[in-house]
Each structure stands twice: as structure tokens, then as C-alpha cells.
Ligand code: HEC
């Protein structure tokens with residue numbers, strides 16, 4: 285997968301010479317790639333929510349994954365896996381990651397049967413689920429207005445909204461109220477894997493901030509704040525700087541009162557409550 289991304293980057297690089305004269309893009313390749321990635325993401329888990337699969341998955345996880353991801357899946361040398369669904373990963377995507385591993389990292393691939401991998405996915409998904417009682421207060425209608433005014437340009441809820449940040453349609457299903465509050469009030473405290481901020485300075489001095497999607501020795505691919513996927517040759521850049529601040533601005537109590545936050549969380553919960561049940 286990473287090899288595919290890199291070759292796509294090489295094909296879609298905007299070849300920015302120092303004069304900035306040449307610009308070359310093969311958008312079709314990107315479309316093809318994102319179509320095949322979408323097909324994988326849509327793979328359905330045949331054992332979703334099945335208690336037998338969840339407990340089998342727990343046992344498999346403890347023997348094969350816990351040494352790096354921790355017995356509680358909150359991460360040791362590997363990342364915290366209790367937040368990946370809230371960060372927008374689909375079941376299919378997690379399945380594919382566990383199947384293929386992550387080349388260039390210590391995350392191994394697996395040749396285990398599909399059923400075993402789906403059981404592990406079911407287990408990981410069960411970890412993220414929290415009780416909706418935490419989100420019982422607040423006014424959903426007012427919360428929708430708060431969302432539209434502050435969050436919709438970067439986050440989807442249902443089919444509407446921006447795509448720079450993770451999908452929030454089910455986020456309160458898998459994140460505690462404390463976790464949500466911290467993600468909104470202080471986004472830089474913990475950023476989702478796959479949402480690393482990078483700042484670039486081009487040869488002509490233009491500054492661009494975005495999320496780093498792929499990088500190798502020669503090139504870097506980012507999604508900029510207008511949600512455009514852009515590839516750059518490093519020789520055409522003056523600076524590439526990894527940043528510890530989230531692209532999401534902090535929403536302190538001066539911007540979002542406690543009551544507004546309460547309404548917002550109630551709205552986000554109401555979105556999935558009807559289909560999932562309490
Ligand atoms: C030897 C250590 C190691 C083992 C064993 C391991 N992982 Fe990982 N895993 C990692 C590391 C490190 C990463 C992050 C790699 C990166 O992003 O560069 C990772 C990433 C992941 C991700 C991607 C997280 C995301 O944000 O999407 C998933 C899912 C995952 N591992 C699941 C598993 C499962 C399930 C198992 C057991 C079958 C497992 N891992 C075994 C080290 C490990």
C-alpha cells in the first residue's frame with residue numbers, strides 16, 4: 285500500500301522548478317487509487333458485535349499484539365488502538381492494516397485466516413464503545429448550530445461537512461466525555477495517527493500547512509487546509525517542518541462555553557443514537 289502511495293506521489297508530483305514554471309499532474313491516478321482504497325474501506329466485518337468473536341479476538345490480541353500495543357490496547361511501542369475508530373478508521377481499513385502490516389515500521393503483516401483478523405477487529409471495536417449516559421444532557425438542536433458554526437468546515441457528520449479532520453458521526457460512541465472534551469478544548473494534546481501536521485516553505489517563499497499523508501527521501505504528499513491532495517518534490521522546497529500543533533484550533537471556554545459544549549456533545553450523540561440504540 286505504501287509503495288502504491290509513493291508511486292502515485294511520484295506520478296502526481298507538481299514538478300515545481302525554482303522558476304515555478306512547470307506544473308504536472310495526473311489526477312486520474314489519484315482517483316483510481318482513492319477508489320481502490322475506498323473499496324477496501326467498505327469491507328464489512330462479518331462478525332461485527334458478535335460476543336464470541338469479541339472474546340476470541342481478545343485472546344488473539346493478547347498473544348499477537350499486546351507486546352507492542354499493550355494489554356489494554358492503549359499503546360506501548362505501537363500506537364493506542366482504542367482511539368482508531370473514533371479517528372475515522374473503518375473496520376475494513378483496520379482489517380487491511382493488520383493483514384498487510386505497515387511497511388517501514390515494526391508493525392508486522394499477518395497470514396492468519398480472515399476470521400481471526402475480523403475477530404481481532406471486533407475486539408478492538410468493542411474497546412472503544414462507551415456508555416451514552418455520559419452524553420445525556422444538553423440540547424441537540426442548539427448543538428447542531430454550534431457544530432455548523434464551528435466544526436462543519438473540517439468535520440463530517442453524516443454525509444455533510446469537511447474532510448480535513450476525522451468523521452464525527454460516531455465519535456461519541458467510542459470516546460469518553462473526558463476524551464471528547466480534551467480533543468475539543470486542547471487538540472494538540474493528543475493527535476490521531478495519520479493527522480500529523482507539517483509546514484512547508486516553497487522555493488518562492490509560500491508557506492503551506494497541511495496533514496502529512498506520505499513522505500520519502502525525495503518527495504512529500506500532504507492534504508492542505510483546502511482539502512487538496514498535493515505532492516511536492518523536496519528539491520523544490522526550502523523547508524519541511526513537522527509540527528506538534530494540531531491543524532484543529534483549540535476551542536477554549538472563551539470560544540465555546542460549557543453549555544455550548546454540552547449541546548454540541550448531545551447533538552453528536554443524537555446523530556448515531558437512533559440507529560444504534562442507547
Ligand atoms: C512489533 C510490534 C507490533 C506488533 C506485534 C503489532 N503492532 Fe500494530 N503497530 C505497531 C506500530 C509501531 C504501529 C505504527 C506504525 C506506523 O504508523 O508507522 C502499528 C500500527 C497498527 C495499526 C494502525 C493504527 C492506526 O492508526 O490506524 C493497527 C490497526 C495495528 N497496529 C494493529 C495491530 C494488531 C491487531 C496486531 C496484532 C495482530 C498488531 N498491530 C501487532 C507495532 C506492532
Ligand code: HEC
Nearest residue numbers: 370371434435438448449450467471475476479530531532
Ligand atoms: C480547521 C479545521 C478544524 C476545525 C474548525 C475543527 N477541527 Fe476537529 N480536528 C481537525 C483535525 C485536522 C483533527 C485531527 C488532528 C487532531 O486529532 O488534533 C481534528 C480532530 C478532532 C477530534 C478528535 C477525533 C479523534 O477521535 O481523534 C475531535 C473530537 C474533533 N476534532 C472535534 C471538533 C469539534 C467538535 C469542532 C468544532 C467545535 C472541531 N473539531 C473543529 C480539524 C478541525
